[in-house]
Amino acid sequence: MEFRTFVFYFLAAILVVAGLRVITSRNPVHAALYLVLAFFTASGIWMLLQAEFLAIALVLIYVGAVMVLFLFVVMMLDINLDRLREGFWSYLPLGSIIALLMVAEMGLVLGGNYLGLFEVEVPQTSADHSNVQAVGRLLFTDYVYPFELASVILLVGIVAAVALTQRERRQSKAVSPSQQVFVKARDRYRVLQMPAEKKD
C-alpha cells in the first residue's frame, strides 16, 4: 500500500470514529471535543488533496473560533440527559427521513464523477503553486458578487447579534476611564465646618 493511501485510511478511520462519538457520547462537552477532533482530521484529509488553504482555514475558523464559542455555551448549559432522551421513538421516523435525504444528497455529490455532474475538472496543481493566491484571485474576479453577498449577509448577522443581545441598564455602575482620570480630590469629598458640640 502506498504511504499516501495509508495516511488517508488512518485519518478516515479517526474521522469516522470521532464523528460517531459526537452523536453517541453522553457528555455534551465530550461530544464537542470529538467534533474538534473530527474537524482537525478532516483538515488533514484536505491537506492530502493539496487544498492547503481550505485545510488551514478549517482549523483556524472552525477549531480556533467556532468550536471555542460552542464550548463556552455547552459548558454553561445544565443538560438533563434523561429529558433529552424522552420521545426518542416518536422523533425517529422524521429523523430517519432527514438522514436518508442527507445520505442521498451526499451520494449525488460524491458520485459526481460517475454521474457526470462536474462542469469543471478538478485542477491538478504542483507543490510550488500557491493555493491561497489562486483562491483569492478567483474570489475577487469570477465570484466577486457571491463573495460580496456572503460578506453582507455576515455583516447583517453581526449587527443582528449585537442588536439582539444589547441591553441598556439604567442603573449601570460602569465608569468611563477617560472621565476617571480627570477626577480631582475636591470632586470626591467635602470638608464641613461644624461647631464643636458641648459636653454635658
Added chain:
Amino acid sequence: MVDALQGFLQGLFGPVFPLVWTLLKIVLIIAPLLLAVAYLTFWERKIIGWMQVRIGPNRVGPWGLIQPIADGLKLLLKEVVIPTGCDKSVFLLAPMFAFAPALAAWAVIPFNDTLVLANVNASLLYIMSITSIGVYGIILSGWASNSKYAFLGGMRSAAQMISYEVAMGLALVVVLMVSNSLNLGDIVRGQGQGYFADRGLGFLSWNWLPLLPMFVVYLVSIVAETNRAPFDLAEGESEIVGFHVEYSGMAFAVFFLAEYANMILVSTLTSILFLGGWLSPVGFLPDGILWLFVKISAILFIFLWIRATFPRYRYDQVMRLGWKVFIPLCLIWLVVVGCWMMSPLNIWK
C-alpha cells in the same frame, strides 16, 4: 559534516531514513527551545530582581544558574492531585492542549535563508491556526477541574485571548498585504529591500517603521495573548484565582512551560514579521541567525521589563483596549495601507 552524517544515517536506516532525519531536526529545534524556556524563567527572576534592587536567585550553582533545573525537579517530584468529581481525561489533556501548539508552530519558523524545517507557502496561516488551538487548554482546564473558580478563570482568560487574537490577526493581514506573501521566509526577504536597505541602513526598511501602528498593536497584543503582566488576569497569582487553581506538580508546570514557550514563539514571530528576522540592521555586517536571536532576546526583555514596571489592568479595561481601541485602529490602518499601496507613493514594489 552534515552530508557525512546524512549519508551514514541513510545507510543505517534505509527506507525509513526521511522519517528519522525529520525527527532529528525536530529534536534539534525542540531541545534548545525547552532549554531556553527553562532559562527564560531564570532570566525573568534575575531581571525583576535587579529592577527591584534585589539580587534574584543566586543559591543553586554558580550565580544561581542551576536554579531552573532545581525548580523543574521539585515540580516533577510533587504529587499531581486530581480533584474528586473532575473529568479525569480532559483534566490531564488540557495542559497538553496548552503546550503542544507552542511547539508545533516552530515547524515553519525560518531561522535563516535556508534553515527551516518545513518551507510551506501558507506558513503564516499555519501559525495562526495552530496557535489558536492553545485556547482549548485554558477552557478545558477550567471546565474539567469541576470548580467554579477555575471555570470562571478559564472563561475570563479564554475571552481575553480570543479578543486579542482578532487584533493580532488584523495586524498580520496588513503585514502580508505589504509582503504579498504568506511565506515567512518571503516576508523576511521582502524586508531586505527598499530605499534604506540599498543605502546600508537595513533596519529602516523593516516593516516596523512603515507599519508602526501595527507594530505597536502587535507588541501589546502579544503580551495580552500570552496572558503576561500587565494583562495577567488569567493567573494573578496572589489576588485572582485563575484557570489552573486545581492543578499541582508537573501538570501545573506544563501550563507555565506553555506560557514561556508561547512568549518565545510570539517574540520570534514579531522579529520575523516586523524586525527583519535574520537580516542584519546595517549593510556592513553580514546577515545571520545570530541577528534573529538578538531580536528575540530584545523582545523577551521587553516582556520582562513590562512585567517588572507596570501595574495590572482591570478586566473591563483589558477588553476595552482590545475591542474599542486596537480593532478599530487595525481596521483603519488596513484601509490606509491599502490606499497607500494603490497610490504612486507605494514603497513595497
